[in-house]
Amino acid sequence: MSQTAAVSSPATAGTQKGRAGGLLLTIILVGQFLAILNVNIVNVAIPTIESDLHSSGAGLQLIAAGYTIVYAVLLITGARVGDLFGYRNAFLGGLTVFTIATLGAGLAPSTTWLVAARLLQGAGAAMMLPQVMTLIQRNYRGAARGRALGLWSLVISGGVVIGQALGGVLLGLGLGWRILFLALAPIGLLLLAVGARVLPTDAGGGRAGLDPGGLVSLAAAVLLFVGPLVLGRDLGWPVWGWVAMGLSVVMFVVFVRIERWVTARGRRPLVDARVLRAPGMRPGLVTQLFGPATWGAFLFTSALHLQGDLHLTPLSSGMMLVPCALAYAAVGLAWPRLPARLQRPLVPVGFVVAAPSYLGLGFFASGGVAYAVTSALIGAGLGVLVAVTTMATEHVDSAYASDASGALLTVMQLGQVIGISTVGTLFISLQSRTDGSASLLSSIAMAALAVVAGLGSLFLVRRRAA
Template identity: 80%
Template sequence: MGSRYWYWNHGRLANMSQTAAIHPSAHTKPQEAPKASGLLLAIILVGQFLAILNVNIVNVATPTIEADLHSSGAGLQMIVAGYTIVYAVLLITGARVGDLFGYRRAFLGGLAIFTLTTLVAGLAPSTGWLVASRLVQGAGAALMMPQVLTLIQRNYQGAARGRAIGLWSLVISGGIVVGQALGGILLGFGLGWRIVFLLLVPIGALLLVAGLRVLPADQGGHGTGLDPWGLVSLSAAVLLFVVPLVLGRDLGWPLWGWISMALSVVAFAAFVRIERWVTARGGRPLVDASVLRAPGMRPGLAILLFGPATWGAFLFTSALHLQGELHLSPLASGMMLVPCALAFGLVGLAWPRLPARLQRPLVPFGYVVAAPAYLGLGLAAGGGLPYAIMSALIGAGLGVQVAVTNMATEQVDGAYAADASGALLTVMQLGQVIGVSTVGTLFITLSQGHGTVSASLVSSIAMAGLAVVAGLSSLFLVRRRVPAAART
C-alpha cells in the first residue's frame, strides 16, 4: 500500500508503509512529566543499576563460590553466564510485555522477581540453587530493564528527556564498571561471596515500595498481542547465537557452537519473514520494522553494537591481566578501574549541559580519544599510574555514548518506545557478549603462549579497531539533520 493508507487495529493507528513509528503525532504525544518526575527517574534508574550490576559483580567472586559450594567448572560457567544468557534472550519480549500489560506493572513485576531471586542466590545452599536463581534473576531483569527507557520516552520531553536518557546510558555502561570494581572491593574486605547478592535485596525492596507510590498508573495495554511466532523465532535466534559465544571459549569452541551460530542466522531470517507476514495481515509484530527505519536508529544500533563490544572486552581482559599477570588482589584490581568509572561518569553528566551545537560532534570525538587510549593501554601493561591514566581516557572517550541513545530515538514515536527500547538494549547486550568472547578468546590464547603482556598489546589493538568502527558509524549519526520538533 502507499504511504497514505492507514488502518485501525484495536484502537491503535498503524502505517502500512515506513512512517508510523517515526514522527510523533497527536495521539501518541508523550505525557507531561509527572510532579514526582525526579523521584520517578531515580527509582527506575536505580532498578536498572541493580540489574546491570549483576552482570559483572559475580565475576570476581567465582573462586570463593567454588571453594564454598564445591562447584564444578560447568556450574561456575552457568553461575556467571546464565544471567546474561536469559537476560539477552528475553529483552525484546520484556519490552513487548510492558507494551501489552503496562510499563508500571512490568517494571515492578520484574523488580519483584529480581529482588526475590537475588535473596535466594545470596542464601543458596548449593550450586544448583545458585544457578537456578541466576537464571530466573536474568528473566526478572529482562522484564524490568526495557520499561526504564520506555517510561523515560513517554514521560519526559525536550531537554528533560535528553538529560534522562543521558543518565540512562550512564547507568547502563557505568554500572558494568562499578559492578566489577564493587565485587572486588567487597571481597577485598573479606565479606564473602554472599554479600554481593544480599547487599542488593534491601535496595530492591525499598524500590518496590517507592515504585508502588510514585510510578504513574498504567493506562491499559497498548499492544494487540504478543506475536507468539515472532517471539519463538527471535528468542531462538538470540539463544542460538549467545550460548556458544558465552560458553564456547571455556569449552574450546566445540563444533556444536559453530552449528548453533549458523542456525541462529536461519532463525533470524525466519523471524524477519514472520514479522513481515504479521504486518501484512494487519497484526502487531514483535518489533515494528518502521522503528528500525527511523532516522538515526540504524547508525545508533551500529554504535551501540561496537562501542559496548570494546567496553566488555576491556573489562574482561583488564581483570585477567591485573589479577593474573600483575597478581593484584580483587580489591586492588577493582580500584584500578575507578578512574575509568569516574571519567565515564563525569563526561556522561557533563554532556547534556553543553550547548546543543557541541553535543553531536562530541560523539565521534569521543572515539578519537578512546581508540588511541586502547593502544596506550597495551603499552602500559605494567600497571600503575600509566595504566590508570589510559583507563581514565577510555572512560572519558566512551562517556559520549550517553548521547547516542537520545540521538538514535529522537524521531521514534512515543507509542513505539517499547520497540526501540528492546532493540537498543538487545544490541548493546549482544555487543558486550561479542566483545568478551572474541577479544577475550584472543587474549587467553595469546597469554598461554606469549604471556599476558603480549596478549594485552594485541587485544588492545583489537579493541582500538572496534572503537574506530564505532566512531565511523557515529559520523552517519551526527551528520543527520534533526527537525526542530523532534528536539523539543
C-alpha cells in the same frame, strides 16, 4: 529498555509535585540502578568465584554474560508485558523475580545454581526496566519530566561503569563474593514494600501482542551464536558448535521474515522494519553493538588479568578501574552542557581516543599508573555513547519511538554479550601463557571493535549532515 511510554499520554495526576513524586522517582530509579549494576558487578569477583566454586571457563562466562543474554532477549517483550498487564504490576513483578534471584545467587552452592540465578535475574530485570521510562512519561510533565529523564539517563550510564568498581569495594570488606548479591537483596525487598504503596495503579490492557514467534526466533539466533563461543573452548571446539553458529544466521533470517509477516498482518512485531529504515538507525545500531562490545570485553578480561595475572586483591582490582568509571561519568554529565554544534562531531572523536587506548592496555599490562590512566582514556572515549541513542532516533516517527529505543538498547546489551563471549574466550584460551599474549591480543581485538564502532558513529554523524 524499550521505552514504550514514549508515545503514551501522561497521567493527569501531577505526581511530579510533592514528596510522592520524589519518592516515586527514587523507587523506580533505584530499581533500575540495581538491575544495571548487576551487568558488571560480578566481573571483579570472577577469580574468587572460580576458586570457590571450581568453575570452568565456560561457567565463568555464563555467570558474567548469562544475565545480559536473557535481559537483552526479553527486553522488548518486557515492555509489552507492561502494556498488557499494567506498568505498576510489571515493575513490581519484575522486581520480585529479580530480588528472589539475587538472594538465590548469593546462596548458590554451585556454578550451575549461580548461572541459573543469573539467568532468572536477567528475566526479572527485563520485565522491570522497560516500565521505568513509562512511569516517568505518565507521571511527570514539563521541567519535572526533563529532570527525571536526565536522572534516568545518568543511572543507565552510571550503573554500567560503577558496577565493577563497587564490586571491588564490597569484596574488599572480606566477606567473600556472595556479598555482591546478599547486600542488594534487602534493597530490593525495601523497594517492593514501599513501591507497593507508592506506584500509581494503571489498567494495562494494551493491544500490542507479545509476538512469541519473534521472541523465540531472536532468542534462538542469539543462543546459537553465543552458546558455542562460551562452551567451545572447554569442549575442544566441537563440530556441532560451528554448525550452531551457522544456524544462528539462519535463525536471524527467520526472525526478520517473522517480523515482516507480523507487520503485514497489521500486528506489532518486536522490531518494526520501518524503524530500521529511518535515517541514522542502521549506523546507530552498528555503533551500539560494537562500542558496548569493547566495554563488556574490557571489564571481563581486566578482572581476570588484574587478579589472575597481577595477583591484585579484588579491592585493588576494582580501584584500578575507578579512573575509568569517573572519566565515563564526567563525559556523560558534561555532554548535555556542550554547544550543540560540537556534540555530533565529537562522537567519532570518542572512538579515536578509545581505540588506541585499548591497544595501550597490551603495552601497560604490568598495571600501575599507566594502566589506570589508559583505562581512564577508555572511559572518556566511550562516554560519547550516551549521545548515540538520541542521535540515531531523532528521525524516527514518534509512533515508533519505543521500538527504536528498544532495538538500540537491546543491541547494546547483546554487544556486551558478544564482547565477553569472543574476546573473553580469546583471553581465557591464552591466559596460561607467560608471554603476555593474552593481554596483547585481547587489546588488539578490543581496539578493532572500537574502530568498527567509530566507523558506525562517523556514518551516523554524516547522515545528519547530509
